[in-house]
Amino acid sequence: MEEYIVSLDNLKKIADELLNNHCRVIGTTSENKFKELNYAEELVLNPGAVPTSSSFKEFFFPKTEPLFFYKQNHSNVDLFNPIQDKSKIVIIGAKPCDAASLPIISKVFNWDYKDDLFNSRYDNSLIIGMSCHYSDEFCFCNDLGSSPENMKGSDVFLKPLADNYFKVVSVTPKGAEFINEYQKYFEKDLGKNKSLERKEENPKHFDYDKVKTWLDNNFENKFWDTAGEMCLGCAQCAFVCPTCHCFDIVDEQNGSCAGRRAKNWDACQFSLFTKHASGHNPRDNQEKRYRQRISHKFKYYMDKFDEVLCTGCGRCSRGCPVSLDILQIVEEINSLSGNSNSIQ
């Protein structure tokens, strides 16, 4: 198979064509945020940048979206479907910890109920991933079977070369089709451009299997009494997370006889999240809610969907107002698991 490289300028030309073809092009900007680009020049690709403060999940699973609108019509109620933007979504420059999130959350959106809203966007998308040359004390992708070069979730993968060039890897048939379609912008790789390697390997922090086994056996462990006690119960962690996918369904009135039903982001750290209509709340304190967050990510999702609900991007920890660090919590569990698996 032919190997290709592409220049940053040509990537921007591709972005331009996509925009002209009414695609929604999402890329990172000079502010290091994922943004729906208005023009290709806004695109900035920096493999050495810290992961953006928010993930790109909002482009597949928006923070709020209408399910339907209603309007009272005498004694009847008329329902209206929202107009859906069916444009193709192209993400350019996703880090491996971003790209990997989509196949992970796709499982929950296609488990019993098929979520058309998510699927219509995900099925009609193309993810161009890029190797990551960043690492800090919050990163732990390689503890979860991934790596800064992992192509999970990407259709096309870029590896940085010298002089603003990228080596192009076609990962999926969708990716191959894309490279074929924009062939004129890709050049044959003659091996002239030096590849830019990561400076250092990421350290390994914990053994996931040990962590999982501990979680399987220690729902009542006293570790949970203090693990999340400083958590303030906001949803910063969940809302910037690429894999947190919980939502709430609400009816909202607009005027006296009309309104909409909407699907909004929700988070397990909110006290209302599990509050029953009776007033009973099975997770009645922050410690229990924090245990839920860790258990859902590292145990329940694995039990049900054979995936860890975390890509190790570290966003939740970087942004936490009280510096709760998910990696340090999992490391503590890892060290606890070395001692015993029994319930204390």
Add this chain to the structure above:
Amino acid sequence: MNELKQICKEALTEKKARFIIAYREDKNKKTKPFIARTPEDAEQIIFNHQAVNNLAVYFPRFKNSGEGKIGIVVKSCDLKAVTALIQENQIKRDDLFIIGVNCSGVVRDTTMEFSNDNTQIKCKYCQAKTPPYYDELAEESKEFEMPDDDQAELMARIEKMSSDERLEFWSAEFEKCIKCYACRQVCPMCYCEKCIVEKSEPQWIDTSSTARGNFSWNIIRAFHMAGRCIGCHECERACPMDIPLTLLTRKMGMVASSEFGYRHGMSLTEPALIGTYSTSDKEDFIK
């Protein structure tokens, strides 16, 4: 720093406090809140320029959690929140063991070293590096260079705007809101057991992150903070979407000060502005 540890250790040994809400450093040298319950725990207690959190936010969770005083390490700015909570009858002075620290300024960006460029604006207006009252006092005060008030310029610019321009400015800012409620959760003055956004019968405020929902939430929070904000700037620091929330609360505080000569959290005996009426209050806004 040893002095602070010593004070906390003694307080826990002699049961002057049943636990102390304080700061510790984690293994990555990140300063974060924690609860010291034993004299051994107190060994971890530290205070530095990275001690940004206003620890008074933890009172509601612990106030009815057992016998004995709650210990807390406070900077001068955080003490205003403690005072305000006492003024608003949320907690009693006698239930607290206050360990004041002489503060030499805290950082704006916790990922960077303390410097003149990386100092919170509130430090510029801090009137007391030493908390005005306490049960014990620790740390030596160091002089530091005052930061520039880069917010004042923006505030002046907004004041000059027409109401349409202002609406445009705030609409663009609030559009970013994702309703994570980090602003509410880090705020020591946001202690309602049930926030108005959680009241669903009827639903007063749209919970959706739509233009309307975001505007309603941010404006109602600003109103509820009118004359109550003590200026710790935690809301703005916590906001993952970088909304300049303290522009609103700070402006409201300035209005409370200029119109009523009142600043919240400054006196244990003065009744809170929002709960009092004075015959000298201006009435010219009633038209």
